[in-house]
Amino acid sequence: MSILFSAETIEDFTALWDILARMNDQDIEDLRALDAARAKAERSAGSLMALQAEQAQGLDATAREVAAARKELAASAAALKAYEARVAAAAAAAKRAAKAKNDSKQKLTGSGAWLTGNASHYSRDFTGRGASGARITPYSMMVAHKTLPFHTLIEFEYNGKRCVASVEDRGPFTKGRDFDLGPGVVRVLGFSGVHKVRYRIIGR
Numbered sequence: 014m015s016i017l018f019s020a021e022t023i024e025d026f027t028a029l030w031d032i033l034a035r036m037n038d039q040d041i042e043d044l045r046a047l048d049a050a051r052a053k054a055e056r057s058a059g060s061l062m063a064l065q066a067e068q069a070q071g072l073d074a075t076a077r078e079v080a081a082a083r084k085e086l087a088a089s090a091a092a093l094k095a096y097e098a099r100v101a102a103a104a105a106a107a108k109r110a111a112k113a114k115n116d117s118k119q120k121l122t123g124s125g126a127w128l129t130g131n132a133s134h135y136s137r138d139f140t141g142r143g144a145s146g147a148r149i150t151p152y153s154m155m156v157a158h159k160t161l162p163f164h165t166l167i168e169f170e171y172n173g174k175r176c177v178a179s180v181e182d183r184g185p186f187t188k189g190r191d192f193d194l195g196p197g198v199v200r201v202l203g204f205s206g207v208h209k210v211r212y213r214i215i216g217r
Contacts, residue, residue: 130191143182
């Protein structure tokens with residue numbers, strides 16, 4: 014306003030008024046442009062923040078996928094190691110069994126005379142302890158006899174199959190039966206019921 018008061022003539026006043034009006038219009042345009050620029054910057058900032066949030070989510074998802082893949086890989090490695098251990102153990106067991114089979118064949122050469130007796134059997138899934146104190150499992154190669162010394166080795170033959178078992182229990186106590194065949198013997202001979210078997214004592 015002081016600028017207008019400095020005018021000495023009406024012409025000066027009009028000129029100054031026109032200048033101030035143009036300056037005011039320019040300020041308004043500048044403010045509008047500034048508001049528009051500020052709004053655009055805010056939109057750009059919002060887009061940038063949304064993009065950054067999406068990238069952060071992507072990084073987290075990738076990290077989870079990597080962790081899951083590492084866990085699965087570790088589990089697979091452990092399973093492979095366990096499998097290899099089982100295979101090695103099975104191979105070692107087979108090797109020991111083959112050696113024992115060869116040794117038993119050598120020991121059986123020239124053994125005692127064959128006899129015939131009646132045999133019954135334990136349940137295939139029987140578990141417990143014999144009168145000798147030996148543990149009996151579903152795969153024990155043992156038999157029960159009334160009088161033969163404990164640990165006597167006997168070879169049995171039934172339906173063309175043979176096996177060797179040790180006397181580890183007393184029985185059978187049913188009249189007319191000579192042996193109770195243990196669970197492992199039953200499995201090897203394919204024995205079931207009460208039948209005649211051939212046998213021979215091969216060691217005491």
